[in-house]
Amino acid sequence: MNDAPLVETRGLTKRYGRIDAVDGLDLTVRRGEVYGFLGPNGAGKSTTLRMLLGLVRPTSGSARVLGEEPGSPAALAGVGALVESPAFYPYLSGRDNLRVMARYAGVGPERVEEALETVELSGRARDKFKKYSLGMKQRLGVAAALLKDPKLLILDEPTNGLDPKGMAEMRKLIKRLGGGERTVLLSSHLLGEVEQVCDRVGVIRGGKLIAEGTVAGLRAGSGLLVRAEPLEVAAGMVRRIPGVEGVEIGEGLLRVDADPGRAAEINRRLVLAGLKVSELRPAEQTLEEVFLELTGEEGR
Numbered sequence: 001m002n003d004a005p006l007v008e009t010r011g012l013t014k015r016y017g018r019i020d021a022v023d024g025l026d027l028t029v030r031r032g033e034v035y036g037f038l039g040p041n042g043a044g045k046s047t048t049l050r051m052l053l054g055l056v057r058p059t060s061g062s063a064r065v066l067g068e069e070p071g072s073p074a075a076l077a078g079v080g081a082l083v084e085s086p087a088f089y090p091y092l093s094g095r096d097n098l099r100v101m102a103r104y105a106g107v108g109p110e111r112v113e114e115a116l117e118t119v120e121l122s123g124r125a126r127d128k129f130k131k132y133s134l135g136m137k138q139r140l141g142v143a144a145a146l147l148k149d150p151k152l153l154i155l156d157e158p159t160n161g162l163d164p165k166g167m168a169e170m171r172k173l174i175k176r177l178g179g180g181e182r183t184v185l186l187s188s189h190l191l192g193e194v195e196q197v198c199d200r201v202g203v204i205r206g207g208k209l210i211a212e213g214t215v216a217g218l219r220a221g222s223g224l225l226v227r228a229e230p231l232e233v234a235a236g237m238v239r240r241i242p243g244v245e246g247v248e249i250g251e252g253l254l255r256v257d258a259d260p261g262r263a264a265e266i267n268r269r270l271v272l273a274g275l276k277v278s279e280l281r282p283a284e285q286t287l288e289e290v291f292l293e294l295t296g297e298e299g300r
């Protein structure tokens, strides 16, 4: 059971009238990872997260959260979430707001101090909520989600609306939260963010999961980069090698559209022909290139 995914959906679908907000989603979030749910606005991220929390009922398909029915007491006991700005009392301090919530959640006041510590708000815990910056308000929201010491933390666009400093602090916090046993599932439309904090990424577009994998895995392109001299001669030769679909001459190197498994063969032929090969490696795309390729949309 210990290796069972914390979140697993099969064919999860939500239709609003004619809109397939979420369309046949198969999602797997593993224990201990920070999973980034990446997609442009309107892709269906929030709807998915809401289904995982039992706030929205799926049209069809299934979902399991901690092996339980989403929204069931057993599932909710192990999940903390920040899916919309939580309602805090503006005239209460950050600490008192959390104490009120802790009482409702049936957890002891010591959890309040731990949560404040985790989100680095202990020093400002006595200030009224309304005095907080947006970033601090958002971090207090994360603290509220942490009160139950959940196994799984679900964050919907946690950096939305924050200034660059607030964003950086939130990213740091998420990394820290994901460092141990806890599993974090966050949604974002920002590539850079997902690239910086997540172990694995699911890319969603039009309600469908169009790619899933590690950041490194998604980045690894299918091509090869070859640095050889003279470059033009090398280009001509590589073009004629079986299995090579195309060759582009870039800045001092060739971008070869071929299976990276062809590297040895390409190298052998160039060297045999007396060319000097100084570099030959799989082409890495930035996640941004991958994202744009997959979604065909501007990712920022």
Ligand SMILES: Nc1ncnc2c1ncn2[C@@H]1O[C@H](COP(=O)(O)OP(=O)(O)OP(=O)(O)O)[C@@H](O)[C@H]1O
Residues within 6 Å of the ligand: 016, 019, 020, 021, 022, 039, 040, 041, 042, 043, 044, 045, 046, 047, 048, 157, 189
């Ligand atoms: N309650 C609703 N009624 C009707 N349509 C909805 C409802 N909620 C979401 N939608 C539609 O479903 C689609 C997916 O929305 P969703 O909010 O899940 O996307 P998202 O990826 O979270 O985007 P955003 O980051 O903009 O919130 C959109 O076309 C949206 O208009």
